[in-house]
Amino acid sequence: MNLVAELLCLLACLTAVTCDRVYVHPFNLFSFNKSTCEELESLDQEGKETFVPVSIESQTTAAYEDDLDDKDKLEAPSLSVLGRQKLSYLKHFVYILGARFYSVLREARQGQNVLLSPTSLYGSLVSFYLGASNQTAADLQRLLGFVPPSGEPDCTSRVDGHKVLSSLRMIESLIKSMDEELLFSKMLCLFSAPGVPLSQLFVQDLLPSTDALYVRAVDFTNPSKAAKQINAFMEAKSKGQTKCLLTDIDPSAELLFAVDVRLTVNIEQASRLKEPQEFWVDSNTKVLVPMLSVTGTFKYKTDASGTFSVVEVPISKTTLLVLLQPINGSDLAQVESELPLQSPAWLQQLSPREIRLRLPELTIEGSCDLQELLADMKLPALLGKGADLSKISNINLTVGKVQYPSPALKKYASCSVSASLTV
The missing domain is CATH 2.30.39.10 (Alpha-1-antitrypsin, domain 1)
Structure with a gap:
């Protein structure tokens, strides 16, 4: 039983991409170039503009939220030679990191079901990379597989997270455009403590990577109530498909990041036995x-x-x-x-x-603590309370428990896979 779920979630979201014969170092495909580096200083100034999210209890639809109904279809992708090279390298990085996390999780969950969505996990870490600075950004870049080929550390030794998210989104676009039998949707939610300012640029950077983005303020000091509010909010926004995402929340947390990815396939040739x-x-x-x-x-x-x-x-x-x-x-x-x-x-x-x-x-469901997985990989502080996430907020954010609810797998004549990550 566990094997079906493990291998489906490990392999289903990776698609084969052809590779050109001309070798280009993978880092250079995703790094900042010199001309882009000259623009970063002005972008850093723009990134200091913040806003305070409306309450989760508010009925107001904020301008920075992107509604799911307005983005129910991804545009048909058009791949250049460079684009094919990017996807060829990136799918390798996604697979390698997914296999590392899977191995750690399997060791911790011996005899239990193990569900993991490598693309969802990788994309979430890239999102945090966009919001990270200094050593935290460098550590995340290394974890994602991007190591500069040579030279002194400078702007060109950094990966452009926008390029990575764009390529991940292209994979999703390819899957969706090539397969009418497959239904794919992705929803991202940011929940912050009341009064905590969030970077306007950071939120805008996440918009192209998802079908829907919602940003709300939640009082985490009452963990039980906060969990119920968030679960109800995400269930409503997903039209009843996402249920019981959270069971507990760290009352000292000031930010919660949740992703819901749903993959549904109708297996027409399958029939139920009587x-x-x-x-x-x-x-x-x-x-x-x-x-x-x-x-x-x-x-x-x-x-x-x-x-x-x-x-x-x-x-x-x-x-x-x-x-x-x-x-x-x-x-x-x-x-x-x-x-x-x-x-x-x-x-x-x-x-x-x-x-x-x-x-x-x-039906198989499960969850795991991403912080525990990072600790097992000798990276306990990467998204811990000492993480530098100054591009997400201009205050020193307290990041609480990092929980990764594993994809809930239902296997019928149609198959549904969902995945989520919370911080």
Whole structure:
């Protein structure tokens, strides 16, 4: 059960992009150039303009909010040679960082369901990079995979976060424009403590990266009430699709950042079986559950070690469901631990084969603390209380618990995946 969710969320949001033969260092594709650097000083002055968000209880629609109904469709993308190179490099960075977080999370959640959306997590970290300064910005840039090729540290050794967010959005545009069967939506919410000023430029920089952006003030000193208000607000804005995002909030926090990403695919070839079937949760436990049946020609292989088999199930034009099954008495946990996630060679050399699959009809939910994951990666202070987020606000923000509610996966004849990140 956990394997289906793990691999779907790890692989579904990554799309293959062709790469040109001319080599360009990936850092130079996303860094500031000298002419842009000359404009940064004036931009820094503009970034000092702030505003105080309206209360979450207000019925006013603020001018800085972008309504979901006005951006329900992404424009059809047009990729240049440079654009293709950017996406080719960026998908590699997203995969590598996603695999690192997944490995840490899997170690902490042994025997439990593990859900992770690499693109959502990466995009959220880029958003914080846009709001960070000094050492915090440098540490985030390094975590995102961008290391300057050489030279003295200066403006040109910094990555332009706008270019990165734009490329991530292009991936979403490609997925959406190439696949009419797939429904994709993304909502971003910023919640700040009452009276806390936020940078107008920072909020404007986030607008192109999402379908909808909402900024509200919430009193975090009453954590229970604040959680209920935020959950109700996001449920209303998502038209009932997002529920129970938060269970607790740090009362000392002054900023909360939430992203809801929803991916829905209708699997037309799937049919429900009339009676519940046996499903093995692990090698010792089985339960009766509703099952789906799918028959078709799928790519398949048995690993050379003889310990597992792999099946690729296309559930739309741009989305794959990858299933891994232990065989010959091998243990699932051991098989997973030996898979090279950062180099998916085990997904190569699959051959077409007529297969009938039976999959459980299920709902999986979970959450994890991003701060704990960063601590396990030896980065406990990166988004902690000492983080320099001076481009988000002109006051010294207190960032509380960083919680990453994992994507809630529902598998029926249609499949829905959502993801969110809170600070």
